[in-house]
Amino acid sequence: MMTLAEENYLKAIFHLEYESGGEVSTNAIAEKMETKPSSVTDMVQKLAEKEMVLYRRYKGVQLTEEGKKTAAYVIRKHRLWEVFLVEKLDFHWDEVHEIAEQLEHIQSDELITRLDKYLGSPDFDPHGDPIPDEHGVLKRTSKKLLSELDKNQQGICVGVKESSAEFLQYLDKKGISIGTKITVLGKEFFDGSMVVEVGKGQFFISLKIADNLFVQTA
Amino acid sequence: MMTLAEENYLKAIFHLEYESGGEVSTNAIAEKMETKPSSVTDMVQKLAEKEMVLYRRYKGVQLTEEGKKTAAYVIRKHRLWEVFLVEKLDFHWDEVHEIAEQLEHIQSDELITRLDKYLGSPDFDPHGDPIPDEHGVLKRTSKKLLSELDKNQQGICVGVKESSAEFLQYLDKKGISIGTKITVLGKEFFDGSMVVEVGKGQFFISLKIADNLFVQTA
DNA sequence: CTTCTTTTTTAGATTAAACTAAATATATCT
DNA sequence: AGATATATTTAGTTTAATCTAAAAAAGAAG
Numbered sequence: 483m484m485t486l487a488e489e490n491y492l493k494a495i496f497h498l499e500y501e502s503g504g505e506v507s508t509n510a511i512a513e514k515m516e517t518k519p520s521s522v523t524d525m526v527q528k529l530a531e532k533e534m535v536l537y538r539r540y541k542g543v544q545l546t547e548e549g550k551k552t553a554a555y556v557i558r559k560h561r562l563w564e565v566f567l568v569e570k571l572d573f574h575w576d577e578v579h580e581i582a583e584q585l586e587h588i589q590s591d592e593l594i595t596r597l598d599k600y601l602g603s604p605d606f607d608p609h610g611d612p613i614p615d616e617h618g619v620l621k622r623t624s625k626k627l628l629s630e631l632d633k634n635q636q637g638i639c640v641g642v643k644e645s646s647a648e649f650l651q652y653l654d655k656k657g658i659s660i661g662t663k664i665t666v667l668g669k670e671f672f673d674g675s676m677v678v679e680v681g682k683g684q685f686f687i688s689l690k691i692a693d694n695l696f697v698q699t700a
Numbered sequence: 701m702m703t704l705a706e707e708n709y710l711k712a713i714f715h716l717e718y719e720s721g722g723e724v725s726t727n728a729i730a731e732k733m734e735t736k737p738s739s740v741t742d743m744v745q746k747l748a749e750k751e752m753v754l755y756r757r758y759k760g761v762q763l764t765e766e767g768k769k770t771a772a773y774v775i776r777k778h779r780l781w782e783v784f785l786v787e788k789l790d791f792h793w794d795e796v797h798e799i800a801e802q803l804e805h806i807q808s809d810e811l812i813t814r815l816d817k818y819l820g821s822p823d824f825d826p827h828g829d830p831i832p833d834e835h836g837v838l839k840r841t842s843k844k845l846l847s848e849l850d851k852n853q854q855g856i857c858v859g860v861k862e863s864s865a866e867f868l869q870y871l872d873k874k875g876i877s878i879g880t881k882i883t884v885l886g887k888e889f890f891d892g893s894m895v896v897e898v899g900k901g902q903f904f905i906s907l908k909i910a911d912n913l914f915v916q917t918a
Numbered sequence: 919c920t921t922c923t924t925t926t927t928t929a930g931a932t933t934a935a936a937c938t939a940a941a942t943a944t945a946t947c948t
Numbered sequence: 949a950g951a952t953a954t955a956t957t958t959a960g961t962t963t964a965a966t967c968t969a970a971a972a973a974a975g976a977a978g
Binding site for chain 1: 934935936937938943
Binding site for chain 2: 964965966967968969972973974
């Protein structure tokens with residue numbers, strides 16, 4: 483069995499591998515986990531003994547198949563709970579992360595099987611991130627930043643990159659929430675600002691905003 | 701903040717105080733927690749420093765008001781989650797204890813407020829035990845064992861004392877589940893066996909069965 | 919009111935997960 | 949290549965929660 487701390491490390495390594503493609507460094511893990519590199523070394527050695535990662539001193543870490551499966555399952559649980567919190571308990575999408583961070587460690591396969599069915603086996607969480615299936619496989623997603631869209635393209639808002647209270651308030655004011663369709667009417671080259679259409683309105687959006695908003699394209 | 705272990709000790713002490721009325725002994729706690737008395741002493745001293753219990757060496761322990769409130773809240777969370785598991789996820793009543801044992805430690809007042817509302821603010825859990833309200837107050841319950849009923853009395857099944865798979869199968873076969881009305885038609889003095897009416901049927905029940913079934917009386 | 923038993927506490931050790939400080943690899947730069 | 953900087957690991961501590969074994973207090977019995 484995995485401890486809570488071990489599960490959190492596996493999750494962090496999983497995300498880092500996804501971002502970088504290859505092996506993951508001790509420092510990168512330490513930064514993501516908000517801990518010291520020496521603590522990471524300790525833990526990584528324990529995970530290597532449990533055959534959850536391949537570890538070469540001074541070189542880096544890589545998840546084994548077993549490690550990947552375990553990490554994906556924790557992420558699956560996290561995202562399913564987020565769906566539950568938003569869909570059933572009416573939480574706002576930016577309030578659920580910390581609670582899901584706790585719920586993801588509840589140990590009961592039966593619970594997750596039933597929760598998944600109860601929620602209608604969703605493919606994405608409230609932030610637009612894909613939910614791994616029972617085998618740890620992630621659905622391919624076409625999620626990208628609004629700033630990456632070109633003139634005349636459109637996308638559906640699926641989440642935010644960093645959610646400060648002010649930013650979410652701004653979105654509310656502009657009538658943007660999950661599922662809102664956004665069309666790029668114009669794009670300035672020199673500062674990346676845009677004019678977008680949302681519902682019946684049109685307005686200006688700065689790069690800072692467009693760089694912080696995830697959309698899904700067709 | 702309370703740690704997971706501390707919360708479990710408070711819960712155990714709460715239940716023991718309820719059973720015995722007065723102060724609780726180190727040994728009693730050790731037995732309930734399935735741990736050694738020396739571990740209990742350590743923990744009880746920590747809880748005393750946090751002013752969750754009153755502790756007099758060699759004498760015993762007693763919850764403070766703060767300790768009672770904290771324990772009742774953990775129990776409230778446990779029982780609300782049990783309702784969720786049975787009502788929403790269709791778990792059987794005897795499968796939910798261990799999962800609720802984990803869920804009860806999730807820290808988020810907002811979560812519990814919303815969960816309670818979502819479940820319709822239930823007063824009892826699937827075992828017929830009362831759910832403490834937001835202030836830690838327990839609804840008075842008239843829950844008793846079926847074996848305590850006299851001839852011609854009736855009760856509504858609210859739970860079981862010890863739930864083995866065989867026993868629950870037996871109940872299923874006889875058409876008894878939560879909410880079933882049971883009327884005592886006759887009671888043998890020398891062995892405590894009964895004849896009961898359930899729905900349209902009448903049948904014989906041994907003391908062993910009647911001693912294991914909780915009913916609520918008017 | 920001593921003696922014996924039981925209960926409770928103390929002292930010292932262990933494990934998981936973190937930390938600090940020091941040592942050792944690896945990487946970079948002139 | 950040699951010097952310096954950076955990354956990583958090791959060694960030794962700390963804290964929470966447990967344990968075993970030994971000591972001390974309380975309760976029971978003659």
